[in-house]
Amino acid sequence: MPLRVSRTPTIRHYVMTAPTFFSVEYAINPWMDPTTPVDTHRALDQWDALRRTYKELGHTVELVEPVAGLPDMVYAANGGVLVNGKAVVARFAHPQRAAESDAYAEWMSRHGYPPVRTEHVNEGQGDFLAAGRILLGGHGFRTDIRAHREIARAVGMPVVSLRLVDPRFYHLDTALTVLDDSTVAYYPPAFDAPSCHRLREVFPDALEVADADAHVLGLNAVSDGYHVVLPAAATGFAAQLRAAGFRPVGVDLSELLKGGGSVKCCTLEVHS
Template sequence: MSDVSCSLPHAHSEQCHFQIAWTINPHMVPGSSDLEIAFTQHLNFKQLLRDAGAEVVELPFVCSAYDSVFTKDNALLLSSAGPASSVKPGASQLAVLANPLHGVRRAEQAGRKKALLSRGFSVVELPPQFKLEGGDLVVCAGHGIFMGHGFRSTLESAHALEVRIGVSVLPLKLVDPFLYHLDTALSVLKDGTAIACKRAFAPKSWELLVRSPWISKVIEVSEREALSFGCNLVQVGKTVILGSFLPGLMRSLKLQGYTPRYAPLSEFQRAGGSAACLVAEVHDHEALRSHAAGERSHATRESGLAGHTETLGLVTTSPTAARRSTSEYA
C-alpha cells in the first residue's frame, strides 16, 4: 500500500496528498474528495487487511502524484517464493513496471521504481509503445493473467508481458468507460471463482472469460454493483474485503464459504478506484510459470505478434545496480 500523503519536506508539502485534481476517468470530479475522511478510510482499510492476516508494507506517496495511492496500477509484483504481501528474504522478486496512458500517472513511475528497488525487486520496463496499467491485470492464481484492453492498456502489451515473465496472458476487451480498468469489472478469487460484470466486456471477451478453464464459477454482478466497485475487492484467505456495502454480492460470497467485510472507501471511489486499486499483491510467479509451460500463448494468438519477440526492447534493473539511486527510500 501507499501512504496517503507526502513525507518529504518541500514548499507545497501541506497540499501534497491524495486528492482529485484532474479528470482521467468518468468518476473523477476535481475537488470532490474529503481528505480527513480519506485518511480515516485508508487507516481502517489497512487495519482490516492486517486483521484478516495480510502483511501490509507501506510505500511512500510519490510527491505531487496524487493518484499514487493506487499502488496496484504502478506494477505487477511477482515472487519465486510463493504468494506474499511483502518481500521474502532470499526470494527472487520481480516488478513489471506499468506504462500508464496518462501523463499524470506516468509521473508516479520513477518514484515507484525507486521504492520497489529498495524493497529488493528487480524491475522490468516495457518500451513506451506498450501501454500497460496494473489495474488492467487480474491474476488467476496458479493459471495465468487476464489483461483488459480498450481504454488504458493496449492489446499488444499482452504479448510483451507474456514473453517477459513466461506467464499465460489472456486479453479481454472492455467496452464501458466507467469500468475502464479490468479490475473494476472482474476479480478472480483463489479458488477460481470470478466476480464479473458482463456489461463491461465485448461479447467475445465475455465468452472467453466464462469458458476459460481457469475459472471454476462465475458470480455475475449487476451494473449497479460494478459501478459501486463491487468487483474491485481484496481477498485475504477466506476474507473478502469490499469498499462498498453490497448485500447481494456479500450473500453470494457467504454461500461460497467466504467472509465478506465492508471497509468504506467512498473518497477513493470518487477518484475511480477502491479496495483492489489500493493494494499491490505479490503473486506466486513459479505457479503461474509452471502452468504456462503447458499452454499455447493466448496473447500471441490474439495480438498477432508471434515471431516478433526480438523487437520488444525490454529493460531490467536489479536492486544492486540501482542501490545508490534508491537510498532515500531505504
C-alpha cells in the first residue's frame, strides 16, 4: 500500500460578503436562470454555515458590507487578488458587476492594501489562484490573458496561464482547487490540451476529478492544506481527498449555486 501523506493545516485569512441582496436577475453564466426562484433567507443560512465552518476551523473571517443593487457581491472571490502583501482589484467583464470593484477596493484600502487597477479585464481570485510562489491564471471567458502580465507585475509573482474551454467552467476556480502549495485538483475537460499538459507538468500529483463532481461545482472549494471545504454533493471528490490524506468538509450552498458559485466563489483569501 502507498504511504499516506501527512497534511498540515495553516490558519487562513478570508473575506466574505453576506448574500443580503442575492438574487438571479440576469444571466451572465450558464448556471444562471432568472426564471428560477431564489430563496434569499436560505441563501443567507447556507452562507452563514460556511462562515461558521471557517471559524470553527480556526480561520479569520472578515466581512465586506453588501451593497443593494449588486446581487452577485456575495461571490467575494471575484473582488480581486490579495497576495504577497499586494492587492489588485477586479475589473469585471460584465457591467452588472462593475460597481463591486469599488466596494472591494474600499475594503482593501482601509485594511492597508492599496489596490492596483488593471487596464484589462480581471475577475480576481475567480481566475487567479495562488499555489506556493506562483499564480495560476485562468482565461478564455472572463479574464483577459493580457491582465495576467499586469497582475504578475503588480504582485511580483509569475503567472501560469491556463485556457478554459467549457462555458460551464467560466472561471478557473470552478475547474481547479489549490489543495496545498504543490498539489491541485482539476477537471481536465474544462481546459485545452496545452493547459492540461502544463498542469500535469507542474503538479505531477494532481487529482483529476470526474464529471459528476465537476458538474456540481465540486472544485469550487477552499483548502487550508488539510481541511478542504467543498460542496457536499461532490462525494466522489471527497473520497479522492480522503485517499490523498486531506480531510473533506462538505457544506450545502445549493441556493448560491443558482448564481453559478459555491464555496470558493464566496471566499476571497488574503495571502500574506
